Amino acid sequence: MNKQKRLTIKQVAQMAGVSTQTISRVINNRPDVSPETRQRVKDIIDRYGYQPSALARSLIQQRNYTLGVVTAGLKYIGPSMILHGITNKAEELDYSILLKELPRFDTDDVEPIFKSLLARHVDGIIWAVPAVGDNQRWLKQTSESFPVPFIFLTAPPRSDLASVDYDNYLGGKMATQHLLRQGYQQIGHISGPLDWLSARQRKQGWQDALREAGINPDSMPCSEGNWSSGSGGVAFEQLLANYPSLEAVFVANDQMAVSLLRVAFQKGIRIPQDLAVVGFDGLAESQFFWPPLTTVYQDLHALGSTAVKEIVQTIEYLYEGKDSVNVNNIILQPQLIVRASSLKS
Amino acid sequence: MNKQKRLTIKQVAQMAGVSTQTISRVINNRPDVSPETRQRVKDIIDRYGYQPSALARSLIQQRNYTLGVVTAGLKYIGPSMILHGITNKAEELDYSILLKELPRFDTDDVEPIFKSLLARHVDGIIWAVPAVGDNQRWLKQTSESFPVPFIFLTAPPRSDLASVDYDNYLGGKMATQHLLRQGYQQIGHISGPLDWLSARQRKQGWQDALREAGINPDSMPCSEGNWSSGSGGVAFEQLLANYPSLEAVFVANDQMAVSLLRVAFQKGIRIPQDLAVVGFDGLAESQFFWPPLTTVYQDLHALGSTAVKEIVQTIEYLYEGKDSVNVNNIILQPQLIVRASSLKS
DNA sequence: CTGAAAGCGCTAACAC
């Protein structure tokens, strides 16, 4: 491999027979360069493929056009979809992404992550780690004193902290109300792991929808899964054992619904004739399940790109000298997609 | 938000009443600092949370401890799994990740991506974009002259280019041979989109396995899907229409197998009794399909982490002054996971 | 229109 060193502005200046200043003016499209000089410099830049160092530029401008993104669980489709939205929007706005993935969802040793990101002069940080257990504890102390703009992708809205999130509570409610509207009364729930905030919110939505329909939620069965396919089937068996007269189930994600469908099939329970099912997340595959799965869709790509849009806006404001930036708490609305698995024919 | 400026080494030096050099020695754990001075400096650093600028350091050391990662299709689980492996290993080796996602798989306008990465002084580049259509055309020209180490995650092995990949051809062969061993003879294939290199390789594996078993592969039916669930069902219907006496199918990914299973169920085709099925990829969900899916597993996390290990090794060699670094082409072996969908009971 | 000088935050090489 031919490791030729990169050209410096000085070398380019020498070749063009001008000062580095003039080169700087050309690459930054500033006025005060004669057309001929400009052209000559441009030619040389093209010919030798000179690329100004963003590092040196960042140092002096105190601006890096880089976002720190902290995520966790990239092996799951949710976090990746969010990241997908983030990279797309960042690219569009000409920001680079410095990516960190936490080794576990419930890591609370976040100091090193911050240090590393800040050492590299990121202009802002997107915290795309779901709230699990007490993994946002560090927040309570750090709260006010971020040296750069900060946005949370999953956190209870706080007036002092920018955030974007889907309304998981509303989603749970929508799923349940859809079942209620179909005339079902005995509606169980398979929840996600309850140390996840979103799992609790979805469950709460289910409970409140029941309550509002005059049904005591405590009289309805609920089993806890762990988001994985396998756990859905297990939780379903528990539900059936405890509550054989079940008419419908709201499952907290589509993955768990997969194996619920399978268990149902094995037991000879027909869906939706014997049991209606609603999932959550809107996985692309869910419309190809058998039967096609009714689900609550969240556009996670949009979640990611909204976060970038927001934080970049804040960053730009800040650099324009506007001091008091108002903090937005954005809540996105999920969308119910009705398919065969929940339709009383 | 309280945007306090970051401390500089100069300020810390002033507080400690020493020169910046001494601070530098302390933060880099170098000798030649008296224990007392060292302790005093450390205290101040801790108290004020001073964080040295990795940017400034990179400038002078000509080393950034950062890897450029180029990916595409993060909304799919494959690319995300690879990225997962990359971030984990990079973290472990204390490298940061600068992430770029191509807007489409077949983008061949890669210049800006490179420029942006090199402008930020990445020490190496991992190209984790699958080979689709002619999207590696630019490679043919650029070939030798990368200014930094480079590794490909999906490319035909080339002696002048480091690469890591799974043996898709072998995977296709393994799947088909498994079916042959079960005694099936009429084995069809649902391929991925054939402008993908990996789809062609898997198909070739199927063909060669048949040929080696004395079966003319051209006499066996093959339909092309596009990796998505939906396309699998469609392709399957074509297969059946053309070749009703089908005994088994090798499907080029698990996603397409999902809807094949569904179509089979709707048509009353029992699996595996009437038709054996083998998938590819080893999705976590595939063991919860009905019936559980036999599949060819690739550990994509390992693929990502291997790439990082390799490129970091090359980088370190280079900085140690070793000039001729040997180029590795690593080929990982997939693994057949046998489940009910392909077992002649 | 163009260039010279200073300096972003840090470290290498040398002095003392």
Place this chain on the structure above:
DNA sequence: GTGTTAGCGCTTTCAG
């Protein structure tokens, strides 16, 4: 042990 000088590659400021 510690400080001084120079400079990484660039931009800002100010002279001309």
